[in-house]
Structures are given as structure tokens and as C-alpha cells.
Amino acid sequence: MVFTTNGIVLRTTRYGETSIITQIYTELFGIQSYIVKGVHQSTRRKPVQAVYFQPGAILALEVYHHQQKQLQFIKEFSWSYIYHNVLNDVKRHTVTSYIVELLQHSLQQPEAHVELFYLTRQALQLTDTGNDLLVANLPIYFTLQAAAILGFQIQGQYNAATPWLDLQEGFYVTRQPNHDYFMENETAKATAALLQIMPKQIETIGEVVLNQSTRRAILQALQLYLSLHIPEFGKLKSLDILQEILSA
Structure with missing residues (x-):
């Protein structure tokens, strides 16, 4: 099931060549760990997106959540607040x-x-x-x-x-x-x-x-x-x- 929530990035580590595992403090579920695929891979239409997952980043998220799983998946992400x-x-x-x-x-x-x-x-x-x-x-x-x-x-x-x-x-x-x-x-x-x-x-x-x-x-x-x-x-x-x- 997909949920919409806000989240604050706490920690991010590289996973494979292009993906990450990120720990996020979410509004709905507390601290959760997510796999995000392809964020270190850039294309002509999509630049590298790893910048979204720096510690302290405040994000708007669409996430898959299964209560029994330790690793979840993020469907969509965007800035909830942009630091100046x-x-x-x-x-x-x-x-x-x-x-x-x-x-x-x-x-x-x-x-x-x-x-x-x-x-x-x-x-x-x-x-x-x-x-x-x-x-x-x-x-x-x-x-x-x-x-x-x-x-x-x-x-x-x-x-x-x-x-x-x-x-x-x-x-x-x-x-x-x-x-x-x-x-x-x-x-x-x-x-x-x-x-x-x-x-x-x-x-x-x-x-x-x-x-x-x-x-x-x-x-x-x-x-x-x-x-x-x-x-x-x-x-x-x-x-x-x-x-x-x-x-x-």
C-alpha cells in the first residue's frame, strides 16, 4: 500500500552503483529505512538525485509501507522545504x-x-x-x-x-x-x-x-x-x- 508522508533524512549510505539505503524520520511511521534506486544515475531528462537524501533534508514522500519489513521502498520524493x-x-x-x-x-x-x-x-x-x-x-x-x-x-x-x-x-x-x-x-x-x-x-x-x-x-x-x-x-x-x- 502507498502512503503519503513527510520525512526528515537522518542517514544515507550507498547501495550498489546507483542506489542508496536511507534512514528517514517520517511523520506517519517514525524512523524507517528505505531503498531508493537509481539516485546516483543521471540521464538527459533526470539529473543525479542523491542530493535529496543529505542528512537534514525535509522531503515530501510517497512510500510503500509493510509493517513486517525492515526495508521499505520510496515511490516518489520531492522537496517539502528547500534550505536557503x-x-x-x-x-x-x-x-x-x-x-x-x-x-x-x-x-x-x-x-x-x-x-x-x-x-x-x-x-x-x-x-x-x-x-x-x-x-x-x-x-x-x-x-x-x-x-x-x-x-x-x-x-x-x-x-x-x-x-x-x-x-x-x-x-x-x-x-x-x-x-x-x-x-x-x-x-x-x-x-x-x-x-x-x-x-x-x-x-x-x-x-x-x-x-x-x-x-x-x-x-x-x-x-x-x-x-x-x-x-x-x-x-x-x-x-x-x-x-x-x-x-x-
Whole structure:
């Protein structure tokens, strides 16, 4: 049966001389793997189409879907959104890579998570069009919101009575935790400020002023937070690159 869905490309590998296997986060079916034939083959009427399957690409798809199969097939594909700045801007491209890799590490079952799909699409488009401050804060905000959708919402509020964020428990707490997994001071306060911004207000995240060291510390802490709550989350390879780019 053929279904129409949108998808975000996560990973693509060559398959044979002219085809690929691509992992796509789809709106309808969650993460799925597809064989796409002939995309590295050009003709007079059809240029090479492998460009459609770069990580982070947002596509409109017609797909064959069989629930029991691990590899599916794509019937038709086209752009759902065309990037204007991501491909030629190092900072924006790196943020895109971080979002894509975070999804790969977080989504370990082929569940749709439609709310997360819409958040991801919005975040990728804002990475392309947003101002520099918004783009710099977007990795933190996306990580916080993705964690919440996946069931790891950070609870409580930062104030004088609860100044520590316990990453193991996911709560702002009154006393310093008796382990090393926590935020405090400016990192805990800035995280709380971003947590208060609802997804429909995402375009205001650039108004939260963070210095480079605070932004780096929060991103490191959030990777720890996800690894504490998602089995086999592992280490994000793009994080070190992102830290360097955002501090440049």
C-alpha cells in the first residue's frame, strides 16, 4: 500500500552503483529505512538525485509501507522545504547535524512521535531562517523539548528555594544532590528560562541571553541528562564540533 508522508533524512549510505539505503524520520511511521534506486544515475531528462537524501533534508514522500519489513521502498520524493542558508553556513549546518544526530540516538523504536516530528521540522527550518542568537540557543531548546516529548520533562522551577537541577531525577531541588549529576547557578537558571518558552513561542528563544561558557555547560549537561534516561544513548559526535562552532 502507498502512503503519503513527510520525512526528515537522518542517514544515507550507498547501495550498489546507483542506489542508496536511507534512514528517514517520517511523520506517519517514525524512523524507517528505505531503498531508493537509481539516485546516483543521471540521464538527459533526470539529473543525479542523491542530493535529496543529505542528512537534514525535509522531503515530501510517497512510500510503500509493510509493517513486517525492515526495508521499505520510496515511490516518489520531492522537496517539502528547500534550505536557503544551512548548506553554505557552517554554524547553521552544524546545528542541523546536531539535531539529526540527537534524533538518531534518541529514537530507538519506530514510533511516530508526531509531536516530535513537527518540533524537529520547525527547528530545522528556524536553523535556516532564524537570526544568530536564535540559532545559537536552538540546540539547547530542541534538546529540552525533545526530552519532554519522549517522557523526560524537567520538573519544577529555578528560584532561591530550589536552585539546583538534579539531572538524575529531572527536578529542581532544594539541596545539592549527593551525586555529580546536577546543574547550579547560571546554568540551572538559564535552563529554566528556556524551559518556560512554549513551542509555539520558539521564535523568542533568541531573547534568552547566554554567554558562550554557559551555553557550552548546558549542552554538556543535557547530553548527560539524556544518557541517564535513554538506554544506550551514547555520545553525540557532533557535540564537540557544535561547541567549537558556537564559541567561534
